[in-house]
Amino acid sequence: MNQRELLRVENLRTYFYSQGRTVKAVEDVSFSVEQRSTVCLVGESGSGKSATAFSILNLIPKSLGRIVAGKVLFQGEDLLQISPKRHRALLGSDIAMIFQEPATALNPVYTVGEQIAEVLRAHRRCDARQARRQAKALLDRVGIPDAERRLDDYPHQLSGGMRQRAMIATAIACRPKLLIADEPTTALDATVQAQILCLLHDLQQETGMALMFITHDLSVVAEIADRVLVMYAGRVVEEGAVGQIFDAPRMPYTRGLLEARPSVHAGVSSRRLAAVSGNPPDLANLPDGCSFRPRCGYAGNGCDQSMPALETINEHSVRCFHWRQIGAFAPVPEAAL
Amino acid sequence: MFFLSRALRSALTLWAIVSVVFVATRLTGDPTYYLMPAEMPEQQRVELREKLGLNDDIATQYLRYGKALVRADFGRSFFSNRPVADLFFERVPNTLLLTIPAFLLSVAMGLCGGIWAALRHNSLFDRALTTATVVMQALPNFAVGIAAILIFSLSLRLLPSGGMGTWKHMVLPVITLALASSANIAHLVRSSMLEVLAQDYMRYARSKGLSPAVVVLKHGLRNAILPVLTILGLQFGGLVAGAVVTETVFAWPGVGRLVIDAVMKRDFAVLQFGILMFSTAIILANLVVDLAYGLLDPRVRGK
Ligand SMILES: Nc1ncnc2c1ncn2[C@@H]1O[C@H](COP(=O)(O)OP(=O)(O)OP(=O)(O)O)[C@@H](O)[C@H]1O
Numbered sequence: 228m229n230q231r232e233l234l235r236v237e238n239l240r241t242y243f244y245s246q247g248r249t250v251k252a253v254e255d256v257s258f259s260v261e262q263r264s265t266v267c268l269v270g271e272s273g274s275g276k277s278a279t280a281f282s283i284l285n286l287i288p289k290s291l292g293r294i295v296a297g298k299v300l301f302q303g304e305d306l307l308q309i310s311p312k313r314h315r316a317l318l319g320s321d322i323a324m325i326f327q328e329p330a331t332a333l334n335p336v337y338t339v340g341e342q343i344a345e346v347l348r349a350h351r352r353c354d355a356r357q358a359r360r361q362a363k364a365l366l367d368r369v370g371i372p373d374a375e376r377r378l379d380d381y382p383h384q385l386s387g388g389m390r391q392r393a394m395i396a397t398a399i400a401c402r403p404k405l406l407i408a409d410e411p412t413t414a415l416d417a418t419v420q421a422q423i424l425c426l427l428h429d430l431q432q433e434t435g436m437a438l439m440f441i442t443h444d445l446s447v448v449a450e451i452a453d454r455v456l457v458m459y460a461g462r463v464v465e466e467g468a469v470g471q472i473f474d475a476p477r478m479p480y481t482r483g484l485l486e487a488r489p490s491v492h493a494g495v496s497s498r499r500l501a502a503v504s505g506n507p508p509d510l511a512n513l514p515d516g517c518s519f520r521p522r523c524g525y526a527g528n529g530c531d532q533s534m535p536a537l538e539t540i541n542e543h544s545v546r547c548f549h550w551r552q553i554g555a556f557a558p559v560p561e562a563a564l
Numbered sequence: 565m566f567f568l569s570r571a572l573r574s575a576l577t578l579w580a581i582v583s584v585v586f587v588a589t590r591l592t593g594d595p596t597y598y599l600m601p602a603e604m605p606e607q608q609r610v611e612l613r614e615k616l617g618l619n620d621d622i623a624t625q626y627l628r629y630g631k632a633l634v635r636a637d638f639g640r641s642f643f644s645n646r647p648v649a650d651l652f653f654e655r656v657p658n659t660l661l662l663t664i665p666a667f668l669l670s671v672a673m674g675l676c677g678g679i680w681a682a683l684r685h686n687s688l689f690d691r692a693l694t695t696a697t698v699v700m701q702a703l704p705n706f707a708v709g710i711a712a713i714l715i716f717s718l719s720l721r722l723l724p725s726g727g728m729g730t731w732k733h734m735v736l737p738v739i740t741l742a743l744a745s746s747a748n749i750a751h752l753v754r755s756s757m758l759e760v761l762a763q764d765y766m767r768y769a770r771s772k773g774l775s776p777a778v779v780v781l782k783h784g785l786r787n788a789i790l791p792v793l794t795i796l797g798l799q800f801g802g803l804v805a806g807a808v809v810t811e812t813v814f815a816w817p818g819v820g821r822l823v824i825d826a827v828m829k830r831d832f833a834v835l836q837f838g839i840l841m842f843s844t845a846i847i848l849a850n851l852v853v854d855l856a857y858g859l860l861d862p863r864v865r866g867k
């Protein structure tokens with residue numbers, strides 16, 4: 228095991244049970260996050276990104292589903308096995324998460340100041356006055372103007388961007404070692420998106436936290452990622468350093484994503500991942516063989532027989548039977564530009 | 565503006581209630597039959613009616629009553645000849661001795677039962693509670709009271725069946741009174757809490773590493789209580805109605821029994837005053853609830 232490794236997820240499986248169906252939202256997912264690094268988790272809507280994030284935090288509601296297998300090793304401790312008390316001590320403190328929808332994640336009946344301060348009170352020995360002072364400093368830090376007054380505002384009194392900043396302030400309050408950001412910019416408009424990204428980047432520089440960033444947006448990935456994890460239908464289908472993924476994608480799905488983007492390095496505009504033609508499969512009723520086969524232009528021998536295993540060469544993993552031939556036949560998208 | 569229209573509506577409601585009661589009582593009975601033996605000569609009966617002002621036509625009586633009300637003169641009991649307000653208010657403490665513990669008990673049981681059922685959704689406890697609340701809501705108060713007397717007083721001889729005195733006298737009526745409204749509250753807390761537990765902010769609260777008690781009570785209950793609050797006003801009405809029945813069943817000398825006696829004996833002034841006070845109390849309770857709602861929900865407060 229690597230000295231710099233902060234988080235290692237091993238063979239994680241999370242299933243949701245609804246209406247008698249078993250939705251395999253996370254299926255045999257393994258990856259690791261090094262200290263201070265940024266790992267981007269990309270995949271289209273419904274591919275299991277949020278389910279992966281919530282499984283890491285062991286926050287899958289029992290009424291909805293279960294983590295049926297796997298390990299989540301954070302600094303060597305399995306978050307799925309440790310005592311509830313130890314788990315609470317880590318959450319919000321060493322590991323923090325920013326939710327996809329700030330509008331519904333913040334509690335409507337408490338002030339922003341209170342929602343930040345309660346994390347401090349829970350994890351740091353500090354009284355109400357100190358917590359409030361720190362909460363104000365945090366709001367200042369995330370760029371909320373007039374922080375003193377904003378402390379006493381309720382979530383509904385803030386704009387979407389402000390709410391996201393407040394959630395970031397809450398997340399960094401205890402200086403986490405790992406920050407999981409679940410599409411933190413999807414609900415925001417473009418200029419605010421850029422500001423939030425900048426803020427997260429600066430905070431990462433400042434605090435040295437590792438960032439697990441979930442997104443749809445490949446232009447963001449190109450800018451911030453160290454490593455990229457591509458998910459399809461609950462599985463990791465490709466994983467590698469950002470350069471490997473963008474310059475030499477191996478898996479047809481990843482290639483499809485990149486081809487759908489007109490200019491990667493110019494970073495001007497980006498299309499969403501939905502641009503790969505066809506629809507994602509039903510996670511309760513996956514096709515035989517490779518899940519991507521119904522949409523795959525390269526499908527060939529054996530693709531309908533079994534699920535390809537994740538194959539790793541040069542720290543670049545791919546789940547595809549034919550990636551060697553595909554790479555040899557077709558030029559990678561970057562070369563075509 | 566809000567208060568003005570609200571006060572106006574409340575006044576109209578009270579006026580309508582008083583009028584209906586006034587007409588209904590006068591159409592349904594003659595107090596002189598209770599004031600003097602049935603075999604008294606008719607002549608004396610007419611004289612007594614004349615003296616009580618019951619021979620005038622109903623419009624005249626109504627006007628007279630209205631004028632007196634404006635002067636805050638609520639009339640006297642036909643029987644004791646004491647001012648009705650005195651009769652009523654001297655019994656209020658007895659009723660509060662029943663209703664306040666019953667209210668607190670029903671809120672406590674309703675909250676605990678509802679929260680626990682929601683946290684253990686679909687468990688045996690949840691299903692038992694749901695069934696029990698449906699049964700409790702359907703059972704009339706007097707049936708519960710009589711059953712309680714049969715079991716705990718007559719069979720087991722544990723508690724007195726009626727009257728007032730020691731704390732033992734309070735047990736059965738308080739529980740009888742509390743059961744129905746605790747069932748209502750538990751039912752509501754449960755469904756409201758179930759909805760809240762599924763909200764994103766609950767998972768967010770857990771992701772901050774807060775303790776389960778803080779997550780459920782501070783983040784959950786505080787939101788789940790809002791829809792419950794709106795029916796607490798109604799519950800208060802139910803409690804008043806329940807008190808009338810319960811006091812009668814347990815021979816408890818409170819305002820409920822005063823009013824029931826007044827109905828039986830056609831003691832018009834007492835009955836009218838009782839109904840007026842009950843209605844006022846219910847209207848005030850609903851006002852308090854609305855104010856509390858405004859205080860507890862920042863989204864409403866802002867507007
Ligand atoms: N409560 C649930 N009950 C049943 N299925 C669920 C539930 N929550 C999620 N799923 C399913 O699990 C799969 C993964 O969902 P998840 O929220 O992780 O997707 P995602 O990749 O985060 O998508 P998005 O980009 O839209 O946020 C989806 O197919 C979804 O339908």
Ligand code: SF4
Binds near residue numbers: 480530
């Ligand atoms: S295994 Fe076959 S179907 Fe699946 S991605 Fe590779 S070529 Fe396409």
Ligand SMILES: [Mg+2]
Binds near residue numbers: 276409
């Ligand atoms: Mg998601």
